[in-house]
Amino acid sequence: MNARGDSLQLCLRRELPTGLLEVELHQGADELDALLGFAARANAKRGFLFVSKVLGKHWPVRPQRMLAIHARLAASVPEAPGPVLFIAMAETAVGLGQGVFEAWLRAHPGREALFLQTTRYRVGTGPIIEFEEAHSHAPRQFLHMPDGAHEQALLLAARTIVLVDDEASTGNTFINLTAACRGLNPALARVHLAVLANFMGAAATQALTARFGLPTTMGALLAGEYRFAPGECPVDAAPAQRYDARAERGASTAFGRLGSTRALRTPEALADRLAAAIAPLDKVLVLGTGEFMHVSTLLGAALERRGIEVMVQSTTRSPILIWGAIGHAIGFADNYGEGIPNFLYNVAPGQYQHVLVCHETPAGDALHAFARALNARLFHYHTEDDVEEVPVR
Template sequence: MNARSETPPLRLTQQLPTGLLEVELHEGAHELDELLGFAARANAKRGFLFVSKVLGKHWPVRPGRMLAIHERLASTVPGAPGPVLFIAMAETAVGLGQGVFEAWLRAHPGQEALFLQTTRYRVGTGPIIEFEEAHSHAPRQFLHMPAGAHEQALLKSARTIVLVDDEASTGNTFLNLTEACRRLNPQLERVHLAVLANFMGAAATAALSERFTLPATMGALIAGAYRFTPADCPVDAAPAQRYEEYAERGASTAFGRLGLARALRTPESLARALAADVKAGEKVLVLGTGEFMHPSTLLGAALEKLGLHVVVQSTTRSPILTWGAVTHAVGLPDNYGEGIPNFVYNVAPGQYAHVLVCHETPPNAALLGFARTLDARLFHYHTEDDVEEVPVR
């Protein structure tokens, strides 16, 4: 009987403007170019970025491709006791987490689950869990107590927690959040991490259960480890968060911050009306704003089903250098009113015939600035079924 041969790991070395990144991939190397690129961040805490090509944040992606990725990650969640609590990590993975939650619901009809997103904005006056994502450009995050009685009951009775992010590197943020949730709900029995890329390394991944003191599993499309050696170069030290506890930022309570136990509905009539304005062969960009991502993906998917050439992505507050997987960077004003620089990456002027900006915040000067800079139309989501086009001119 022949011994089973193992595929050797793929080793990559990337010299970034901010330092040397060394990557070793054990799983998913055959999909690397389709799933991941590399970029340099203007961040003293972490000078590199794994740019996901299927996240819809820094890189344009077809909506159908994103939804397929959601289904793949949802399928990694092991059969586990319910209710199941899904938590998406802000800012980057809010849309990913909501998509994974909805894909899991479709695959498990009749089973109870709750979706929550972490957020960098305080909404309402209810209780919150506060924690930090230490390496982030904007580290302070919150998890709000659900508003509805049913959603609160699901949170407090959940037995499995699924934490969704684009990447796992140390696992510290996942651990901090899980411990906070266990203080609220001691009945939690197991943890699953669903990420696009797991760079914790094999030993740390194998030790998850011991570290969490709960049965813990990992689902990832790419797995490996990395080492980064910073270069001696200046970085942008501009703040990415100006927190005022009770400041009104226009962040909505309708899309996941206060809990959802169902999938969002797609504005089909809006998609049909928008499609009527698009000529054959014209390219369409549907752009989410900050933490407001999944509704724009659903709109993009509806347009794609109507035969349009559509990609989706989102603005971000993460400062990234124009290098590697980031070929264009456009600075935008902050529509949440903190005065934090926002950006959209890999969007060149004139690249799209139609740019549709989806936002949760009320119309303001920043959004009008978005529209002028990107030659875009603005769509204010009051709820998933009530979407208002904001006059730009």
């Protein structure tokens, strides 16, 4: 909106190495440059990428900026019957979803809510919902049944479901996941979609209630629609998912895959110790790894409160070309042991005086090689209160 409260509209046309992208914005155009960039994906299914500048995935962002975005999206959730079920979509939006859930809890003291994240890793032995995100480079996802009795009860009693993702384009994945959740809990009565960017278009957004079969609302910072014409020779990288049900990937059960009803605690003592060793004007990058993202935001925010200049970001399995909003790429082996390439974007060796890598998996060869390449330190989160610094060999 502009100073008069009028909606600013914007039409963009971008010639990508993989095709032609056209975007029309009818909400949030005045914030576009601060919120979003454009990139080309090495994926024949979808050759473009909307690069969020406030997600902490492909673009570094200040922790307090991310927390403010979480609060904005949490405020978009309408007053609705509870308990409320929040589900964050892996991989990209796991940290976003957990942050929105925690911001909602802060704004609604005393209300009951449950947080779950979808995941591309099988953890534990309990029941799961399996579904696909068709356009994704790694389409297979799981939603685990909580293992705690209270968490299970909240899931089965939830009246409102809030689905959090960085972007909505067709809504199909949301619809499929909601239908699966209604199979477990027929009492679900309302759906809210909380996304950074809604590119479904006005007509599709207005039709959400009919498509979901439940009253459905949308909260987004940007809204519009897009058209993409693929080029003649789309780039396609190797598969980014090699699922093996028998393999132990080191994915934790302690941070949301099996349900959480409260905000994660910040390791304040660790932040004190780290801040004491950081010189004035030194630049610090706190990195999450894959699906393990929100703890890096919390640690970064704690350092920022102590006067440190901090950015947060995460590694990813998404193959993206160096073009547009992607200016630099580092490739490395994944720390979950799937044997697929992982990447860190828009970070160059030597750019930061301190790089702190937060990880849930044991620190194997992949993480040690990654840390050496960035002159980074490794912090293994066994739980939110038990964080071990692993010497880099």
